[in-house]
Amino acid sequence: MSVATTVRDEDLTLSTAMREGSRAEHQAAEGSTFMAELLEGKLTAEAYADLLLRLRRVYAALEEVIADHRDEAIVAAVHDSALDRLAAIDADLAHWAPGIDPEQVDSPAAAAYVERIRAAGAWGGLLVAHHYTRYLGDLSGGQVIGRVLQRTFDLPEDTGVSFYEFAEIPKPKPYKDGYRARLDALDLTPDEVARIVDEVRAVFSLNQALFDELGGQIERYRAA
DSSP states (O other): OOHHHHHTOTTSOHHHHHHHHTHHHHHHHHTOHHHHHHHTTOBOHHHHHHHHHHHHHHHHHHHHHHHHTTTSHHHHTTOOGGGOOHHHHHHHHHHHSTTOOGGGSOOHHHHHHHHHHHHGGGOHHHHHHHHHHHHHHHHTHHHHHHHHHHHHTTOOTTSSOGGGOOTTOSOHHHHHHHHHHHHHTSOOOHHHHHHHHHHHHHHHHHHHHHHHHHHTTHHHHBOO
16 A cells, blocks of 8 residues: 555544654664664764764754744644753763864765755645654654663763753653644645655655765774
């Protein structure tokens, strides 16, 4: 069954359509060599620093554009400053890559991702696709990455992993359930749902492109 057919099923909620319609792209991104070796503790601190520098550019664009459109009903349904990650990333970069300007990092993948985010400002549903893909991931698998980093690099407490800490969201599961419920309550046409699902798929592909770009340097990143 095609994605277009799936998301047009009137009994399928938006959050389910987003999840099921992007399953292949999600799995591909999670299965990248770079992320697999990072989670296995096989890569150096430089590898994670280079990832975080790229993500800083992504979140700077996302949080700027979301803020610009937060009063639109579809964006307001999910916007929550408790999710913002930019300040946390900056705190982490002070540990991982002090003195490096993320904007000066040569990354075609990050540049393409940022361009797509800015283009998504054309319609709130596209922004919701970006918001959902990044922040629900941060509340889920992202926290696993934080624990791996602490163990792999023997990090002092409260150092280098602020990105994965949500002080205002002590219980991620009920928060994620409420987030999905707000998505499902949006009054959207089947064509609008399909458009959002297509954007979610694109976001996962953009994320995979970041991993692939870093994977091109995997030999340099592997710990001795």
